Amino acid sequence: MSVFESPHRRYNPLLDEWVLVSPHRNNRPWQGAVEAVAGEELPVYESDCPLCPGNERANGELNADYQHTFVFTNDFGAIKPGPVPSTVEFSHPLARFEPVDGVCRVVCFSPDHSKTLADMAIDDITRVVYTWRQHYLELSNDYPCIHIFENKGTAMGCSQPHPHGQIWAHQHRSSEIEKENACQAAYFSEKASCLLDDYLQMELADGSRTVAENNHWIVVVPYWAKWPFETLLLTKSGLTDMGQLDEQQVEALAAILSELTIRYDNLFRCRFPYSMGWHNAPGDMEDKSHWRLHAHFYPPLLRSATVKKFMVGYEMLAESQRDLTPERAAHLLREVSGVHYSKEAQ
């Protein structure tokens, strides 16, 4: 029996924390919550949708009659331009507080209300990547910390089915970026090599966690994945941020995003929900050699289109726990077809 078949822990070197792996546990009976299946057909245009071309938004503005992508400032953004942050030692040393300065934008991926990245043409995904790059470059003049992300599906708190992502940019470094930066910097100063480059080499040599790969990118279920079908999308070209993407890297990225999201949808034959996002090197560092551009995909489904993994009591209060090995998850994602189930010959 492989050591991986008994309960064990694995170490996440990007966040300096552990994950509990319980490979035998996926067989327990489930009488808990079931999600709605996200398989329904949506119309190409929805007159109520605040993201469809030409429609009016909550603040009275009209969307452009856009053909490809469309970006606007979030009418209900969690962050707004404000005073530049400086930690104020508040009324008490245990009541530390700082103001926040930033912006929230919404990025519509397509004028077609019914699409997701998984059924968009690669050319159209290319346009999404160029849009990300453009806004990354523009915002990086003002903000060192730029989060580009997507919540897909109601299971991931998405309140609008129209295909879209978000960009939140701000002066301060967010907590996750601080942690990943500290871990990558410590590794670099200890080993004189880059953590994610070394990890890339490990995965290229191994192969058991690889889901998709091309000349510029690789997708793996990371050794330390917490979500059942979590993946990590890594640059093979030593990039530190999205501003550096060249034309070939953009095209290869669109191709691998297409492949990954198709494999996800095919796994349980549904519009596979996830939250995904990019981790760029913070813009306010002279030396970025310890950092590599990467994206995390955190999908919640565990066993089927309707049964998700709950990260609750133990996970919130102790540490993340998973019910199948990362190697098994990668195997399942490799095994499904690379052609979207909706396009199969009937």
Add this chain to the structure above:
Amino acid sequence: MSVFESPHRRYNPLLDEWVLVSPHRNNRPWQGAVEAVAGEELPVYESDCPLCPGNERANGELNADYQHTFVFTNDFGAIKPGPVPSTVEFSHPLARFEPVDGVCRVVCFSPDHSKTLADMAIDDITRVVYTWRQHYLELSNDYPCIHIFENKGTAMGCSQPHPHGQIWAHQHRSSEIEKENACQAAYFSEKASCLLDDYLQMELADGSRTVAENNHWIVVVPYWAKWPFETLLLTKSGLTDMGQLDEQQVEALAAILSELTIRYDNLFRCRFPYSMGWHNAPGDMEDKSHWRLHAHFYPPLLRSATVKKFMVGYEMLAESQRDLTPERAAHLLREVSGVHYSKEAQ
């Protein structure tokens, strides 16, 4: 306008991370997921329930015909007794792995299938606390890290409505315990006082975040709460773990657990879902003077019995974000009745 009314960040000194607070954001329109209302009446006994007295469980064992509390080893535990953990430097330095040794138990709070802590008599909650203490003491002979927790409600991944919690005990320190320990130890060595004692004094002096209080315990919405109605239950008696509870502390704890869970249920007039759990000082430390026993309550609801807060894209990839201030949440919890809505005069 108070500084708290604009977007800001607050520092969590127990985990060394920040939380983004966006007080204006709770007004945005919501077209996303709605939860089932957890208000339905349940029967006192359910023949299918693996937790009801006398019933057969999946492994063929029969539950005792219990009167108060009942504890058994989880038939589908994520952790099982196994080799004592020792970090194995695996095939690669970025593939760190360790075996896990521990146990998972289920703690039934009451034979009555229809109850929750919020509608149990204080005497019966006292018996739950004594049961926790007994198992804590027994397990601490073998395991230094003991997690006592409860997932309540399908929204929190609870697969059985029968009132129950869990105990997972193991050799290794979990990631959250390691982080809280490092933060409390660093504070103690810097200030020569205990972080949570100083925080207790701050909250006693302030009052704006207090939800409930008695001679031995206080419940506050912590200054750095991430979940909308998150609370922190703190010892006033300098306890480090559940093994130290004396009779008066047990009774006072039962009373404040009753008050808190009643206030939670009254907020949106439903069986208020949450995950809660205790953080005991790790058992393998000589000196525990930097640590104080406390419990965290993480409830997901945000606006009503059916609309919860999603900790998704930004929260998973950047940092936790909340849509109302902790002071406002505490105010709302103080404002509701201390008598459970099901017991109001009709």
